[in-house]
Amino acid sequence: MEGDPLSSTLRSARHAPLGLPTPLASGRGSGTSRTRRARQRASFQVTRVLRFCYGHRLLHYPGKCRHLHGHNARVEIELSSKKLNRLGMAVDFEKIKQKIQAWLDAELDHTMILHEKDPWVKILRAQNEPCLALKTNPTAENLAKLIYDYARGRGLPVTEVRLWETPHSRASYRRNE
Numbered sequence: 001m002e003g004d005p006l007s008s009t010l011r012s013a014r015h016a017p018l019g020l021p022t023p024l025a026s027g028r029g030s031g032t033s034r035t036r037r038a039r040q041r042a043s044f045q046v047t048r049v050l051r052f053c054y055g056h057r058l059l060h061y062p063g064k065c066r067h068l069h070g071h072n073a074r075v076e077i078e079l080s081s082k083k084l085n086r087l088g089m090a091v092d093f094e095k096i097k098q099k100i101q102a103w104l105d106a107e108l109d110h111t112m113i114l115h116e117k118d119p120w121v122k123i124l125r126a127q128n129e130p131c132l133a134l135k136t137n138p139t140a141e142n143l144a145k146l147i148y149d150y151a152r153g154r155g156l157p158v159t160e161v162r163l164w165e166t167p168h169s170r171a172s173y174r175r176n177e
């Protein structure tokens with residue numbers, strides 16, 4: 001097989017230095033600058049899953065979600081980094097949990113999350129029941145954004161937050177930068 005021209009072509013292509021254009025890839029345009037652009041776009045992603053339970057209802061919604069009800073939310077917090085640290089990590093999974101889970105537990109877990117104009121806000125507060133009033137309807141989309149904004153505010157390089165309201169329904173928020 002040593003002299004097999006096909007296998008030696010494949011071998012040389014596979015062993016071409018990483019990041020440099022192979023003879024087959026060179027041609028019109030600059031393969032090197034294409035590679036550099038691709039490398040600038042490339043990044044590592046890590047995702048930490050966190051969970052919390054919450055109650056809510058949607059104002060002005062015609063379906064049954066207009067009634068008070070609850071969900072077991074699964075939150076996926078995706079972070080990106082162009083580089084790895086000296087341990088080979090984009091972001092430490094534990095750091096994500098430490099920065100976000102305590103806030104989720106204190107602010108959202110076992111809390112009724114409502115629109116600020118919902119009459120239940122006053123009633124629940126009068127009863128000392130945990131209630132968070134938002135300027136928006138407490139949909140999975142708005143909760144994903146709420147968590148995204150909090151994580152960003154804590155300095156985490158979040159690229160997307162996905163919130164599973166049920167095992168079948170997921171909303172996500174990402175800011176295109």
Ligand SMILES: [Zn+2]
Pocket residue numbers: 056065069070071165
């Ligand atoms: Zn719901």
